[in-house]
Amino acid sequence: MKAPFLNTKSCSLYFLAVLVFVALTGSLCMAQQEKLMLHFDGGDGPGNGKKIVLIAGDDEYRSEEGLPMLAKILSTHHGFSTTVLFPINPEKNEVVPNYKSNIPGMEALEDADLAIILLRFRELPDEQMRYFDAFLKAGKPLIALRTSTHAFNYSAESKSPYAKYHWQSKSPGWEKGFGKKILGETWVAHHGQHAVEGTRALLDGIQAAAKNPILNGVKDIWAASDVYTVTDIGDDATVLIHGASTSGMTPDAPINWEKSLMPVAWTKSYALEGGKKGRVFASTMGASVDLLSEDLRRLIVNATYWGLDMEPMIPEKAEVSIVGSYKPTMFGFDNFRTGMKVSDFE
Template identity: 45%
Template structure:
């Protein structure tokens, strides 16, 4: 008798079982949040949740870099959520799928860098619950227009263009203090100098900060009257920190703080934060200080807080479609793994005709 005829089906079943287990493990890993556990430091016991998902400015690089600094150097627990391609489990800034938002239930602060998102109800509800309890928010760049939600959705009022007077212009205006109001300087041609307000130089968020410079072009803003402007944004004619001022563009608010909700929900907003902006030490220090402040830890901010990158930081040029393909959240789990590894391609492979 040829026993191999009996063995082959068993082998095929075993192979199928292993493949299924591997697939389920990969899917589970893709759905699991990226968590950086701090060991010691002033942030021990505090949990900050980062929401990354914009189409252009590489929030998927900015936010894990910030999270690592806060966890490794200062002891915070930092959870990073990304928008994920549900079919591949890889990070896709264009996707409207962000598993894990339920972790906001025990967050001490949320760092939001989203653009035009319309998340499923079960993923949006924890964000709404967090805002309803006036949880502290740090908003970057496109967070002013974080949500683009149809009028028939139960979450329509968070849309950046919402018309209702009870929540005019949605999350951006009502929480951050401003919605999307237009560009004010051409990207990759005009960079931006952030000028610290004279009357706010002693604010804890500006401790150790002198002259931030960012590579992202300007946004025009006219924030709500109740904000405190920490720095104005001056567009420059060039892509260096010492480039000349754009003569036809006066400074407008670029960094501010306010409160929302019941009056004690702390908010820090900047209309900058592209991944390359984080290379500037003054800007990076301001962002780390802002996270401390949002958690009510302003007394822990020092001029010499460690803001060194953890692992190689290799930001991509910000552009639509310019994210690195094939990256899973788990690929960034090691503190020393690069953000992002250059082995991941940027351009979408051309389709064969």
């Protein structure tokens, strides 16, 4: 019996169909394997065996750039295992900082020993927020940077049990929301002139004299982000650094002494209703460009040890050299790099 005859046109269509099928199958496999978070294994160091989750989610200060860089420092130089979460637009699985309702991987908080966040005006679904709420109820240590004072912004119509986290919450016991209850302050105002005045860090003399280990090796911090207004962070807060506004946007800009000093880094405790007591380190610095400051990176690394109750292991001068390349974008709305995938921040 003769094989069925296929003319040239039929063969071409057949092979075209095969190619399309292979391409679609390959694309599907790639989509299924696409990373939605970063993970860095811990190397040798005191932090080996400890897990840190870093959550990027602000639309102004480029946390999607700064937190992966910090994660690599913590893993490479100090041994911590780190996982970085991002705001993801699910349409193309791209990192979109102003997409405010999706941060995949929040379940990583379940076995995290410490979290570092830089969030602004998020309204996450309950399925994601429940992991953050459970983390806080467990009294686990938290490091909160810059706009985390106003991390959450729930709509007036929200029926979420986590709407109390809203930065201007009026819920009893949660007045002014997450920022006030956990960190000691919510968003108040720009004390320094935004994008015109930077922040010169002035170490608290009492804490420096007492050799607070969080200040080990920390001497010179200038941040491009301006000083925030901080009114009352609570009696149990310990101010480590005050911030002076600088009359200019360079490290050598003079201090504007007409403006008062404000706390820009402090520690305190927190507790949710029915939860355990936890440690928190907060700083109103932390933009991606701020982290070009070696001593600001060192301050955050030291605070990580402190949060984990590892004060005796805080180095006299922690290694905080940048791993790989780091060219942060200047802060601002809608100036983030578009079309970025999580793998682009490795």
